[in-house]
Amino acid sequence: MADSLKKQDQQSKMTTDRTPLLPSKRQDMIEEDVYEDYHEASVPSAVFNLSTTIVGAGIMALPATMKVLGLPLGILSIIIMGFLSENSIQIMLRYSRPSGARSYGGLMGDAFGTLGRVVVQLCIIINNFGILIVYLIIIGDVLSGSTGGGEHYTGVLEEWAGGATWWNERTFVLFTVMVVILLPLVSLRHVDSLKWTSALSVALAVVFVVVIAGVTMWKLVAGEIVWPRLTPDVYDQQSFWKAFTVIPVIMTAYICHHNVHPIANELAGTADSSHETMKNVVQWSMFLCGTIYLCTATFGYLLFGEATSHDILSNFDTDLGVPYSHLICIIVRISYAVHIMLVFPLLNFSLRLNLDAILFPRATPLAHDTIRFSLVTGFLICCIFFGSAVVPNIWIAFQFTGATATVCLGFIFPAIVLLKDKPLLATKSDKKQAVVMVILAILSSVVAVTTNLFNLFEPGKPAGLNGYFLH
Incomplete structure (x- = not known):
């Protein structure tokens, strides 16, 4: 009996309440062994990793x-969506604690069973796989050019x-980028390895903002900036729905929900302390990214006005005056391509985890x-x-995933977990x-998908702003 207790005590010392990037199966609820090469992540590395997950290609569509x-309404919308996104992540963290969930799938599995777990995993796969293909297409466009229209x-x-x-x-x-740069990065097994x-990546996003702000201020002083429009561009029924x-x-x-648990699982400290720390990590990350988004959208629109492209990067292929x-222009495009390369492995982490969970539900942990x-x-x-080679332009297809799987991950799933309220934590205000x-x-x-369908089947109509549902 004493030997058995001693053995259990030794085993408990070999485990930890922190889990690495690739959590275990069986509803993603149980603890994992500590890896020999594993070390707990710090708050700054968690903030950088979560911020990098947030600031992807979507930043280029915000000026449009x-x-x-x-x-005014554009600035207000970015601020409101930032608060709503932070609130949805805090809901995930709040309900993951009593359930012991170590992943998004585990959280949905605790609330809605196997069906909920599989649905959220499929949404993550669809969202991340589509985004990564688009990332590679953008890298190809920036480095090798593109032909369209x-x-x-x-x-x-x-x-x-x-x-x-x-x-x-x-x-x-x-092929060279994939083998030389991306493959070594996606082969790392821990989020903290990418700190x-x-x-x-965050620094490059800041450089992009500084460049846009600097050029805009220069042209403001020179009196070359046209006064921006202050009201929505609504002139008929179609333009009214387009605004939505x-x-x-x-x-x-703002979507980063699929990487919240992997980053939280690697934070240093006990389960209770890391839960509180992750709440602060989310707040700091949202503040940092929200500031970057506001500056990019505002200065980008001021700089190019009504000539602002759906992807502002394309505005940097001409003389800026x-x-x-x-x-x-070279600095902007190169820094953006490198930024996308550094975001790539973070999205691949959660994609790989969820694909493995669906393909091998009974297997040992992937790590x-x-x-x-x-x-x-x-x-x-x-x-x-x-995918990037066979499908050179997937804007039309990707806009539907952006309005479905992505929106579900960021808003609908966290909200219905709260409405389900299995541990009875929600107040009337929360609900x-x-x-x-x-x-x-x-x-x-519904409005976005409907508008996209009309644009898709209407002859001579471009995809429009809807074609840039990028993370």
């Missing part, structure tokens, strides 16, 4: 939302070479199985690469807020 809504947009490498060559050809460039690349389609764009810009304009980890990682990398979140998400999704 100002063009549709007008400056009979017009060719020159890539950075193409400009440097003075034309198309074998080494700046799109397929070769994407420095995440810090660099920007809501999923802003919603999607300031000194060193060409150099500034314990090197062969399966390598096979799943390699399979995803190949699918993403071939009212949850109902508002569900109604807002459903209405915006």
